[in-house]
Ligand SMILES: [Zn+2]
């Protein structure tokens with residue numbers, strides 16, 4: 001099970017009714033935070049994402065609307081008594097961004113563990129799953145994130161008993177490890193589909209994103225502009241229109257699409273939704289506090 005909370009859906013500037021784009025991902029009581037613009041800590045409180053339970057912050061890129069909330073969030077984490085190390089991941093250039101923020105925030109009672117996402121190092125093990133970084137197309141180096149939560153194969157006690165496998169070995173086999181000369185394949189069912197979330201701001205539609213989003217349960221994607229009349233601007237500034245987000249979701253065969261990172265000129269998140277839905281009917285307009293719980297497929301027990 002994976003809980004997703006859209007903490008904000010705005011781009012560039014926070015507005016009174018629309019926080020900057022950020023997403024909280026929670027599995028088993030621990031969380032990841034994707035991006036941390038000005039005001040993200042307030043959005044965490046507003047929408048119930050516990051700041052002490054954040055294991056890692058994944059930064060897409062270093063434009064201010066995605067990072068200016070870091071020193072304030074760290075100070076609040078410190079005030080809340082955090083001592084556990086905090087992973088902060090992002091594309092190359094991360095250390096140069098963290099250093100001045102750390103100086104501003106002052107000494108912290110927990111360590112920051114930088115994880116630079118490059119083509120050679122694009123995976124992190126977090127929350128019992130895997131985070132993979134992929135390259136987005138923006139005006140500066142930008143990293144999209146795919147988080148996959150695997151699902152264990154089903155253990156069949158009847159087969160284990162029939163094969164005469166001692167009960168004390170069952171747990172090990174269930175975890176997929178061989179034990180006492182028995183193989184997990186003797187007692188486990190076929191591989192089962194896990195859950196996959198893909199987050200991509202700020203970006204043009206691009207091949208790497210389409211590939212990463214293939215079959216995802218949820219794609220949360222840049223939809224800065226509501227109207228294709230702004231396509232030139234989208235191209236110039238490295239963003240996408242709502243229609244483009246719908247087109248990419250359809251091409252990638254995702255199950256759900258959330259539109260996010262709206263320009264301040266988009267006064268109603270419903271603007272542009274029709275254009276996205278024309279190509280991808282399950283598209284949803286992002287709004288602050290939008291949440292979703294993903295469950296493993298029921299028809300694949
Ligand atoms: Zn942005």
Ligand SMILES: [Zn+2]
Nearest residue numbers: 061063138202
């Ligand atoms: Zn940007």
